[in-house]
Amino acid sequence: MRNFQIRAKVANGIAVLYPKGHLDAHNVARFEKEIVRLIRENNFKIVINGRELNYITSAGMGIIMGYIDEIRERGGDIKLCDLNQRVYETFDLVGFTKIYDFIHDEETAIDKFKPVSRKA
Amino acid sequence: MTNSNQFPEKPDFAITISSQTQLLRMVVELTRHITVLFHFPATDSQKISLAIDEAVTNVIKHSYRNDEKKQITIEYYLSSRGIKIKLIFTGIPPRTISEEINIKKMIKNKRKGGLGVQLMKRIMDSVEYKTVNGVNCCEMIKWQKAN
Numbered sequence: 001m002r003n004f005q006i007r008a009k010v011a012n013g014i015a016v017l018y019p020k021g022h023l024d025a026h027n028v029a030r031f032e033k034e035i036v037r038l039i040r041e042n043n044f045k046i047v048i049n050g051r052e053l054n055y056i057t058s059a060g061m062g063i064i065m066g067y068i069d070e071i072r073e074r075g076g077d078i079k080l081c082d083l084n085q086r087v088y089e090t091f092d093l094v095g096f097t098k099i100y101d102f103i104h105d106e107e108t109a110i111d112k113f114k115p116v117s118r119k120a
Numbered sequence: 121m122t123n124s125n126q127f128p129e130k131p132d133f134a135i136t137i138s139s140q141t142q143l144l145r146m147v148v149e150l151t152r153h154i155t156v157l158f159h160f161p162a163t164d165s166q167k168i169s170l171a172i173d174e175a176v177t178n179v180i181k182h183s184y185r186n187d188e189k190k191q192i193t194i195e196y197y198l199s200s201r202g203i204k205i206k207l208i209f210t211g212i213p214p215r216t217i218s219e220e221i222n223i224k225k226m227i228k229n230k231r232k233g234g235l236g237v238q239l240m241k242r243i244m245d246s247v248e249y250k251t252v253n254g255v256n257c258c259e260m261i262k263w264q265k266a267n
Contacts, residue, residue, distance in 0.1 A: 003145060024148075025177040026141035055148075057173050058235035065223070066232035086166055093167075093242050094235050095223050 003027055006034050014113050015043040016106060019060075020052040028059040035067055044076025047109045050083040056090055064100070077101070081109040124197075124246075124261060127204045131195035139180045139190040139209075147194065148173050151205070158198050160264065168203065168262050171243040174236035175207050175258050183211035183256060202245075202263035213251040214258070 004027040005020045015038050023031055038046055048064070050056075068078055079101040080091070091097055103109040133154065137143050148169045155165040176192060184190040190211060197204040221238045240247050246261040 022145060024141070024144050024173060025181065026144055055170075057170060057177065058233075058239050059177065061235055062232035065227055065235070066230050069227050069230055086163075089163075089167075090170065090239075094221070094238055099223055099227070 004030060006030060008034060008038065010038075010041075010043055013043070014045045014047065014110050016047045016049055016110070018049050018052065022055045023053060023060040024055065024057045025059040028063060031060055032063045035063055039067065039070065044071050044074045045113045046071065046076065046078045047106060047113075048078060048080045049106050049109075050080060050087055053083065053087050056087050058094070061091065061094060061096060064096075068100075077113070079103055079109045079112060081106050124204055124259065126201050127197035127199050131206070132198045133196040134193060136191050136193045137176075138188055139184040139186070139192055140188050141177070141180055141186075144173055144176060147176055151196075154196055154198070155203060158203060160203070160262075164262065164265075167243045168205075171240045171247075171260060171262075172205060172207075174240050175205075175260065178214060178236050179207060179209045179211070179256075179258070183209055183214060185212070187211075200264070202261060204259065204261045206260075207256075207258040209256050209258075210254055211256065213256050214249050216249045 003022045007018050009016050017034060019031060064078055071078060081103040082105055083102065088102065091102070101112065103112065135150065137147065151169040151172045152165050155168050156162065160168065172194070176194070179192050180186060190209070193208040195206040195208065221234060226234060240260065244260045244262050248259045250257050
């Protein structure tokens, strides 16, 4: 069994990544490859749904950090949702929770990318 | 409190591994088992294991530049007050950075590395690196919380 898997879906210009398992320095290249692929395909609005992510180290967080500037420069962002407590605490330990949007569920995260309709 | 004299002179447990990232998960699980056995709460146990993962990863990537033929010895010293974990390795001596990281600056510089040591320092009560006669040592201590 693989320690780490990742799948993606793109709909209405918003990409959702579903990392699964144990993300450490050994398998981080797989995660980076997926982020780079999305950027190359001009998908800059990215949601990472961490529902099935059990573990993350600085290697995985470093990928999110390394590409966010380019993504934001192109009008996009990376939003994280549905993380378990352990993974959330790891992000919080290095201060990511102050820099990135951490959202409870995928639907709300996707909605955050949608343009806000102006009131008449 | 960073006094490491409160631990036994010889390690209670030691393991030598080759410098391979595929062994990281084994080290994490081993550390988790040892810390749980010595009554660390589950949340502390998970964090200590993460700190060791980061420390070993740094050795593999930076000191050994992914040379799988190199070796890392991990020693566990246990006492009722806490746990001391030593990594012993050769290779390029680690650069020790004392200042706090600035995430916003790292994002601007498109950096992917530099978070690992910060994680180690925020999890453990003490993290010290030293090099003597070409042998590097990373010593980390986590004290048990008083009941």
